[in-house]
Amino acid sequence: MKQEKLTTSLLGIGIPILAGMAVTQVQQITDQAFLGNAAPEYLSAVGNAGFTIWTTMSFLFALGTGTAILVAQKLGEEKPEEAESILGSTFVFSSFFSVLLFSIWFFGNRTIFHLMGLEEPILTYAALYAKIYTVGLLFSGINTAAMAVYNGSGFTRPLMLASILRAGINIFLDWVLIFGKFGFPAMGIAGAAIATLTAEIIGAAYTVMTAFSRKLPVYLSFTAIKQAKLGVYLRVIRIGIPASLEEFSWNIGNIVLIRFLNEIDPLAAGIYTIVASITIVPALFFMAMGSATMTLSGRRTGEGRPAEIRRTGQTAMLMCWGVSTIFFALFVVFPESFAGVFTRDPSVIAQTGAMLLVNSFALFPRSANIVFGGGIRGMGDTRWMLFTQIFGTIFVLIFARVLMFSLSLAILGLFLAVFLDETTRAVMNGRHFYSSVRRKSASRALSEGETAVSDRL
Known part of the structure; x- marks a missing residue:
């Protein structure tokens, strides 16, 4: 494949993935702004409920990653019928997980939040939000299969359009239902939950309906759904489970890091959140390129073209490092200007600007991790990514604890630990990516040699 x-x-x-994620970020920020203006307790309740629910939902989305990888590989092997069988089986059997997750959250939300340590009135607000919002979990299984159609085939425009549709509906209904516009009563946090649920259902309906289009390289079919096989779905689980545990490990690490910050000063957690909010802008590009690398690597794996996997990773890496360089320069020159978007407190701006400057160095290894990770997953090796994430979580927690408390570096110690973690895992994942490509190249050369000998005989 030519470079261009x-x-x-x-x-x-x-x-399209980048645009969709950016729109979703705008949706979430607007949602938080509306709730914060209505009542500060609402913001805390949704923060606790949303993060916890998302952690459980990430399990299903990770299974969708397994589906997308297998679909991309089957398309590379020119076996679209097998790809459709994988999609049909995911459509059916992921729905069982959807019902299970819905039941847990709908009937056990108060118990879960009580165990998390929430107290009244935030406990009641969080439980009310969860009871309404988690009705959407019933549709998450089939939506996962539909998303795998686009991520596996590389035709991701519908994901962007679904995000725009979902965000537009959510923001409008938030304003109407939270504050009581156009004759509706002011419903507060219940209105926010209804708005988000409505937007999610409409967005999922569009995503699923479009996934049945025969104009797509691969699509959902009623025949494949009716012939869903548990054995096929078990292959999805074997690839998807490590991806879901990887996501879970990452979330656990972040929860503990925030706890460390709260031990120092509640303000430290706020600074960490601001820095994370600023650096999410280049990170969205990294994640989009990581997804694209996974799709193309899966396709080239199916085609048996390992050299193209290497070129895909290298090209994505150069693009990400170009973006990293631009944002590094901006963060170095204007750190306090970025911080000033989120707060007017001079002391907070000064501290945030300094931490943003330190965190800028992590852009390069972070982008490498995401791109190498996409390539490794595309080759079907999700276990390695789980291993490095578990290693990274343990690594960053130990170093953060030592640097923050034993060496008294406070919040600076956390950002140094994050940089060391990202750099270490970038080296580990980079070596594994290239060694995997070399093994596939050697295997292909051996296979071609055996074929040539057989033909001569």
Whole structure:
């Protein structure tokens, strides 16, 4: 594949994903702003409920990652019928997980939040939000299968359109239902939950309906759904479970890091959140390129073209490092200007600007981790990514504890620990990516040699 075509393919897959994620970020920020203006307790309740629910939902989305990888590989092998069988089986059997998760949250939300240590009135607000919002979990299984159609085939534009549709509906209904516009009563946090649920259902309906289009490279079919096989779905689980545990490990690490910050000063957690909010902008591009790398690596794995997997990773890496360089320069030159978007407190701006400057160095290894991770997953090796994430979680927690408390570096110690973690895992994942490609190249050369000998005989 020529360099120009490879770059175009990466951007063609990644840009719609990037746009969709950016729109979702705007949706979440607007949602938080509305709730914060209505009542500060609402913001705390949704923060606790949303994060915990998302942690459980990430299990299903990770299974969707397994589906997308297998679909991409089957398309590379030119076996679209098998890809459709994988999608049909995911559509059916992921729905069972959806019902299970819904039941847990709908009937056990108060117990879960009580165990988390929430107290009144936030406990009641969080439980009310969860009881309404988690009705959408019933549709998450089939939505996971539909998303795998786009991520596996590389035709990601519908994901962007679904995000725009979902965000537009959510923001409008938030304003109407939270504050009571157009004759509706002011419903507060219940209105926010209804708005989000409505937007999620409409967005999922669009995503699923479009996934049945025969104009797509691969699509959902009623035949494959009716012929769903548990054995096929078990292959999805074997790849998807490590991905879900990887996500869970990452979330656990962040929860503990925030706890460390709260031990120092509640303000430290706020500074950490501001820095994370600022650096999410380049990170969205990294994640989009990571998804594109996974899709193309899966396709090239199916085609038996390991050299193209290497080129895909290298090209995505150069693009991400170009973006990293731009944002590094901006964060170095204007750190306090970025911090001033989130607060007017001079002392907070000064501290946030300094921490943003330190965290800027982590952009390069972070982008490498995401791109190498996408390539490794595309080759079907999700276990390695689970291993490095568990290692990274333990690594960053130990170093953060030592640097923050034993060496009295406070919040600076946390950002140094994050940089060391990202750099260490970037080296580990980079070596594994290239060694995996070399093994596939050697295996292909051996296979071609055996075929040539057989033909001569």
